[in-house]
Every structure is written in C-alpha cells, then in structure tokens.
Amino acid sequence: MDHARNKFKFTFLILFLLASCSRTPEQQLVSIIENKYANLYVNDKRHKREILANLNHYLKDHKLNDKNIKDITTKVHQINDGHVVLFDDRKEKNIIYASGINFIPGSLFIKSCAECSPALVEDKYEILEVNNLNLKDYLEAEKFSVAASTPWGRNYRVSHALRERSDNNEVTVKVKSSSGKLFSSKLIWHKQITIPPVCVSGERLQDNVFKLNIENLWCDDTTAKTPWGRDQIFANFKNQFDDSTSTIKPTDKIIIDLRDNGGGGDTEVEYVLNAFNEKSVFMYHYKYLKKTQPGKAKWLAKFWPVKLDLWAKDGFDFTNLKNKPAKTFFDNKVLTLISAGCFSSCETIASVLKLEKRSVLLGSRTHGGSGDPVIFPIKGTHYSINIPTCITWQENGRFYEGSGVHPDQEVLQRPLLKADNVLKTAIDQVQ
Numbered sequence: 001m002d003h004a005r006n007k008f009k010f011t012f013l014i015l016f017l018l019a020s021c022s023r024t025p026e027q028q029l030v031s032i033i034e035n036k037y038a039n040l041y042v043n044d045k046r047h048k049r050e051i052l053a054n055l056n057h058y059l060k061d062h063k064l065n066d067k068n069i070k071d072i073t074t075k076v077h078q079i080n081d082g083h084v085v086l087f088d089d090r091k092e093k094n095i096i097y098a099s100g101i102n103f104i105p106g107s108l109f110i111k112s113c114a115e116c117s118p119a120l121v122e123d124k125y126e127i128l129e130v131n132n133l134n135l136k137d138y139l140e141a142e143k144f145s146v147a148a149s150t151p152w153g154r155n156y157r158v159s160h161a162l163r164e165r166s167d168n169n170e171v172t173v174k175v176k177s178s179s180g181k182l183f184s185s186k187l188i189w190h191k192q193i194t195i196p197p198v199c200v201s202g203e204r205l206q207d208n209v210f211k212l213n214i215e216n217l218w219c220d221d222t223t224a225k226t227p228w229g230r231d232q233i234f235a236n237f238k239n240q241f242d243d244s245t246s247t248i249k250p251t252d253k254i255i256i257d258l259r260d261n262g263g264g265g266d267t268e269v270e271y272v273l274n275a276f277n278e279k280s281v282f283m284y285h286y287k288y289l290k291k292t293q294p295g296k297a298k299w300l301a302k303f304w305p306v307k308l309d310l311w312a313k314d315g316f317d318f319t320n321l322k323n324k325p326a327k328t329f330f331d332n333k334v335l336t337l338i339s340a341g342c343f344s345s346c347e348t349i350a351s352v353l354k355l356e357k358r359s360v361l362l363g364s365r366t367h368g369g370s371g372d373p374v375i376f377p378i379k380g381t382h383y384s385i386n387i388p389t390c391i392t393w394q395e396n397g398r399f400y401e402g403s404g405v406h407p408d409q410e411v412l413q414r415p416l417l418k419a420d421n422v423l424k425t426a427i428d429q430v431q
Helices: 002-021 025-036 045-059 069-077 135-141 151-160 230-245 266-276 294-301 345-355 421-430
Strands: 085-088 101-103 110-113 126-130 172-176 182-186 200-206 209-214 253-257 282-288 315-318 334-338 360-363 373-377 383-388 390-393
Touching (some): 025 373, 209 230, 209 421, 266 282, 334 345, 360 421
Antiparallel strands (some): 085 383, 282 315, 282 390
C-alpha cells in the first residue's frame, strides 16, 4: 500500500514538473506573480488579485510579445507596486532618451532645462500643463505609465518621466516661473549617454553646515568593460561615501538629502546607518513568501509528503558594526530631507534615523515600497519581471509598502519662491 502511494506521489511530481516546464510565457508571467509576489498578501489584497485576474484573462487571447507589451505593462502597473516591473532583456531595446530637465530635488518643480526649446534658465518653475493637459489631468492620464506603490509616489514618477523615458515623442510643457511669468517650452529628447554614476556627493553650504547627497544605493558602473560583481558595486559606493564625508568636521551640522534616492542594496544601507549610529540598530522585520498561494498549498498537501508552509520564519535584521565607514559622525547634529522620491531601501535609512531619534526628518512622505525584489526571467521571451519576494515592517510595526515613512515636519515646495525652500528650512533649523 505504501509502495503504491509513494509511486503515485513520484509520478505526480514528474508530471507536475513537466507541466511547469511546458507552461506558455503568458502562464509563466501569471504564475510568477501568483507564487512569488509577497505583497499580494498585504494592503489592497482584493485590488491586487482583481488586477491579476484581469491580466490572466487578457493573456488568454494575447501573446506576451512586442505587439502587446505596452498593454501588458500597463496592466501590470495597475497592481500598484513600485517594484513590480517588466523588463525587456534586449539591450538595444532599452534606449533611454533624456530631455535635460533638472528638477528641484524630490518635487514636481522644474529648476532648469538648458536643452529645451526655448531653454528654461535656472529658476523655480511650476508645471501647469503637459501637452495641453493641466498637470492634474496629465498625471491621471499617465498614471499607469510607471510602476508605483502609492498615489504620491506615482505622481512623482510620472512627472520625473519628463526627464527621461524610453521614447522620444514630442512633449510640450507650460510652466510658470517664481516671478509669475508663463512659458511654453518643447522638450528636446537626446539619446542618454551612459556615464559612471555619482551615488554620493557632499557640499559645504556654510562654515558649519555640510550637505550630504545620497542619491543612489546601487552604485553599479554600466560603462565598465565587464559587468561588475556585487563586491565591486558596494566598493564603489563605499569609496564615494568615504570621499564625500572626508571633510566633515566634528562640529558640523549635517543635512542628509535622500529626496531623489531610488534605493539599492542593504549593505549600502547598513554602511550609511553605521556612520551615524554608534550601536547596532534595528533595520527591519521581514517575512519571505516561501511556497505558493494558500489554495494551491492546501491542495498540494494531499499529495506532498512534506508539510507545506506559505511563509518562511520571521526574520529581524540589525546593522553589523563591522561594516563601518572611514569616518563616523555619532555626535554631529543631523537633519534628513525626504520626499516621494525616496524609495525602497532609501526608506529604511529614513525610518531608522527617525525611530532611533538620530535625525529629524523634514519634507514629505517617502514613496512607500519594499520587499527584496528578484528578477525572474520568462522563458521563451525577451522579458523578465521584477517581483518583491518578502514583506517588511519598520521597527514600529508599520509596513513600508503602501505607507512609507512620514516626516517629523512636513515642508512642501512653494511655487512663488525661487529657492529650494525645503532645503532653506533645513539650513535654518540646524543652526
């Protein structure tokens, strides 16, 4: 009896594996989201599953190919997760065009655009219209052109897509300067030239005020002749961080600017936190999605000899003090600027600095997205999908995903001031 049962289980396993290998690309895409996407179980669960069902229905009659990829991408973006992104793995298809727009950090305000026609000289410009749509209607019309976890994060990403995008279609913006003058300007798109990334930089604002710009936590140099490994990527960040902080004095007030930081690696997060915290600090509480969705797990349990569990055990990450910068700033007064442009691992830095009472956060709420994303190739296609594989909590028990980190003091950009008034407020407060 046991021999027959085990034989049946073995036969079932072989058939199951063969069926998995023969799945169509369309079935693979839906299966990956169903079985690997941890955030499918938190926040707006019903909405996410409805979108997934709609995607599945669409894919029954439409192939995952170049003809349909725009519609499929739009449907994927409707899941509302900044990490769920479809990629085209063909490098020649990933041409990025740049307009030359320079935004006030973390905002929807344009600072300058030297390559626009006519050029926008340095000022503070409020965007009134894009292609004859007022800004509110434009943001609504384009909301699924980007992946985003929250409405405020989506507005940030849609507006900043005016700076770079995958097409060079004509775009005209109508803006108003800080003095009230109106301008219409056409964006001139140029093929973006790949240059080594500036991930960390520093600038002295006053004799005793230093601004540390942490713009990227994944410092990969795609211009290198051979692809970089993880150690090289971290070493590049480490060197830039140490170089940028080398002139900070023990008496300096430090303003950390995270407003346009799109995230990156946990090792980089740890390195930054260890610069400002003398003791090991809590980073996040996490739980990985281990198996498949509950219904399937229950069904498989009837045939599977090993007990299935939907989730792996809870994990708790703390900083390792061995990963310490060349200089530390445990006694310096620190103020940190945040906005909807601070995403993913950037939000971990903001949350820890706030909850450890190591820094006051000033600005607007962070994007609200997390979950250790993994890129899964879709066999038989040129595409892959990025999926968050775990859910994460801040030390106070609040989700990162869909929530973000709130500032201690909300300060928003004001259109009638030429200066970056969020930064000006920070300078006034650290004195």
